[in-house]
Amino acid sequence: xxxxxxxxxxxxxxxxxxxxxxxxxxxxxxxxxxxxxxxxxxxxxxxxxxxxxxxxxxxxxxxxxxxxxxxxxxxxxxxxxxxxxxxxxxxxxxxxxxxxxxxxxxxxxxxxxxxxxxxxxxxxxxxxxxxxxxxxxxxxxxxxxxxxxxxxxxxxxxxxxxxxxxxxxxxxxxxxxxxxxxxxxxxxxxxxxxxxxxxxxxxxxxxxxxxxxxxxxxxxxxxxxxxxxxxxxxxxxxxxxxxxxxxxxxxxxxxxxxxxxxxxxxxxxxxxxxxx
Amino acid sequence: xxxxxxxxxxxxxxxxxxxxxxxxxxxxxxxxxxxxxxxxxxxxxxxxxxxxxxxxxxxxxxxxxxxxxxxxxxxxxxxxxxxxxxxxxxxxxxxxxxxxxxxxxxxxxxxxxxxxxxxxxxxxxxxxxxxxxxxxxxxxxxxxxxxxxxxxxxxxxxxxxxxxxxxxxxxxxxxxxxxxxxxxxxxxxxxxxxxxxxxxxxxxxxxxxxxxxxxxxxxxxxxxxxxxxxxxxxxxxxxxxxxxxxxxxxxxxxxxxxxxxxxxxxxxxxxxxxxx
Numbered sequence: 001x002x003x004x005x006x007x008x009x010x011x012x013x014x015x016x017x018x019x020x021x022x023x024x025x026x027x028x029x030x031x032x033x034x035x036x037x038x039x040x041x042x043x044x045x046x047x048x049x050x051x052x053x054x055x056x057x058x059x060x061x062x063x064x065x066x067x068x069x070x071x072x073x074x075x076x077x078x079x080x081x082x083x084x085x086x087x088x089x090x091x092x093x094x095x096x097x098x099x100x101x102x103x104x105x106x107x108x109x110x111x112x113x114x115x116x117x118x119x120x121x122x123x124x125x126x127x128x129x130x131x132x133x134x135x136x137x138x139x140x141x142x143x144x145x146x147x148x149x150x151x152x153x154x155x156x157x158x159x160x161x162x163x164x165x166x167x168x169x170x171x172x173x174x175x176x177x178x179x180x181x182x183x184x185x186x187x188x189x190x191x192x193x194x195x196x197x198x199x200x201x202x203x204x205x206x207x208x209x210x211x212x213x214x215x216x217x218x219x220x221x222x223x224x225x226x227x228x229x230x231x232x233x234x235x236x237x238x239x240x241x242x243x244x245x246x247x248x249x250x251x252x253x254x255x256x257x258x259x260x261x262x263x264x265x266x267x268x269x270x271x272x273x274x275x276x
Numbered sequence: 277x278x279x280x281x282x283x284x285x286x287x288x289x290x291x292x293x294x295x296x297x298x299x300x301x302x303x304x305x306x307x308x309x310x311x312x313x314x315x316x317x318x319x320x321x322x323x324x325x326x327x328x329x330x331x332x333x334x335x336x337x338x339x340x341x342x343x344x345x346x347x348x349x350x351x352x353x354x355x356x357x358x359x360x361x362x363x364x365x366x367x368x369x370x371x372x373x374x375x376x377x378x379x380x381x382x383x384x385x386x387x388x389x390x391x392x393x394x395x396x397x398x399x400x401x402x403x404x405x406x407x408x409x410x411x412x413x414x415x416x417x418x419x420x421x422x423x424x425x426x427x428x429x430x431x432x433x434x435x436x437x438x439x440x441x442x443x444x445x446x447x448x449x450x451x452x453x454x455x456x457x458x459x460x461x462x463x464x465x466x467x468x469x470x471x472x473x474x475x476x477x478x479x480x481x482x483x484x485x486x487x488x489x490x491x492x493x494x495x496x497x498x499x500x501x502x503x504x505x506x507x508x509x510x511x512x513x514x515x516x517x518x519x520x521x522x523x524x525x526x527x528x529x530x531x532x533x534x535x536x537x538x539x540x541x542x543x544x545x546x547x548x549x550x551x552x
Binding site: 103108109110114141142143145146147152153155156159179180181182183203205206207209210211221222223224 | 379384385386390417418419421422423428429431432435455456457458459479481482483485486487497498499500
């Protein structure tokens with residue numbers, strides 16, 4: 001389990017201290033943090049909690065939401081994202097996951113929204129570079145294009161990242177969001193040097209009434225995780241595999257039970273070729 | 277409204293005769309038929325009904341579901357698709373819309389499923405060519421990749437179509453399915469000569485509990501139809517704009533009211549530049 005990381009969204013109802021302790025109990029060596037849970041205890045205390053307990057911080061979720069049309073909204077988004085960069089640095093991770101935002105309210109100008117994101121990245125990148133934090137562009141499943149992220153494919157993320165050094169702007173490969181993409185394997189190969197995070201959870205059906213909670217435990221759905229893991233490894237990625245599950249049933253289960261299932265399924269579904 | 281077509285799925289609870297009459301009353305010059313409603317009256321009688329009432333048949337929905345793994349399932353799918361081709365010819369349309377099918381039951385081999393579709397197309401194409409019917413490959417939104425169509429983008433559809441003459445295998449541009457695609461406009465340009473159908477309905481949120489019914493009336497959602505219409509026209513497409521809406525509220529409304537809204541929204545949302 002050397003590369004396994006628990007994204008704390010998977011144990012949403014635990015506070016940060018519980019999640020960190022849960023990882024320690026289960027022998028999970030890394031954790032992905034969320035700003036909301038960090039804010040509950042304060043960044044400084046969160047940083048100390050994690051440092052004392054020992055897990056590596058594989059990422060901070062999340063910055064982004066950069067598609068405001070008005071200057072005030074754009075300024076506010078930039079300020080918030082600069083704070084997120086600083087928080088990532090203070091928490092000891094070099095990876096800030098970026099969900100870029102959907103169409104501006106009332107707008108149907110998708111190309112324009114994508115340009116807004118590119119513009120904001122240009123403004124944000126110097127701060128990230130100075131802080132030693134990599135902005136990790138996360139393409140989201142196209143079903144979230146209207147309201148969450150106008151960034152929909154890995155190819156598109158690579159195009160957006162291209163003007164920046166790979167150490168400043170990277171990409172996230174989240175199995176749930178990209179598994180369907182017929183261009184995925186060549187895109188992962190093209191992402192060599194840019195992959196900042198590899199996240200897993202399964203595509204399960206039927207979709208729930210809240211589409212944000214559509215993510216399932218690995219093995220419960222349709223994704224061949226081994227193919228994706230081998231592709232990111234072949235592209236030179238040697239970082240964590242972060243398990244991030246938004247799912248009402250998973251959230252309703254006791255945290256230690258969820259973590260135990262995560263650890264077991266990680267082995268059987270993501271590393272099946274390494275089973276002895 | 278010279279190019280408007282009512283796909284009869286929009287008035288699902290009407291039989292074929294009602295839909296044909298409804299088009300005539302509203303002055304809609306074309307209709308897209310579904311095999312289920314055609315079967316209710318029989319193909320010969322359906323052909324006569326349509327021919328007598330006058331609307332052009334812009335397409336027949338649908339063939340496909342070609343991802344069976346077993347030889348018996350593959351044979352059955354081929355036979356059914358040959359029948360669909362023959363029905364299209366008898367109904368007087370040269371366009372059979374193809375929804376290719378999802379992952380085979382229990383399988384996570386997405387690349388394999390895509391190869392199955394390519395193999396079946398090779399077997400089906402000669403029959404379509406002989407019948408003068410074009411197989412119109414419809415990429416479906418990636419949220420249907422697991423269970424409905426492993427064909428997810430227009431680029432992918434063009435790749436699958438490439439080995440065949442454009443007169444035998446074409447592609448469908450359905451706004452709902454492809455609007456999010458960052459590669460859409462270049463893909464539409466590359467589809468010149470292959471575009472067999474242009475379908476419209478809107479992306480609305482939240483997604484309903486049955487994801488198949490997520491389609492909204494044009495103007496109720498996030499899609500800029502004019503951009504897409506201009507792109508397919510620039511690619512040389514001069515056929516119908518077919519309105520195909522699966523939506524519980526639309527289905528619950530009286531058919532004539534739905535058709536009136538379709539005709540009005542077609543003008544305001546798809547042809548806004550042609551408003552006098």
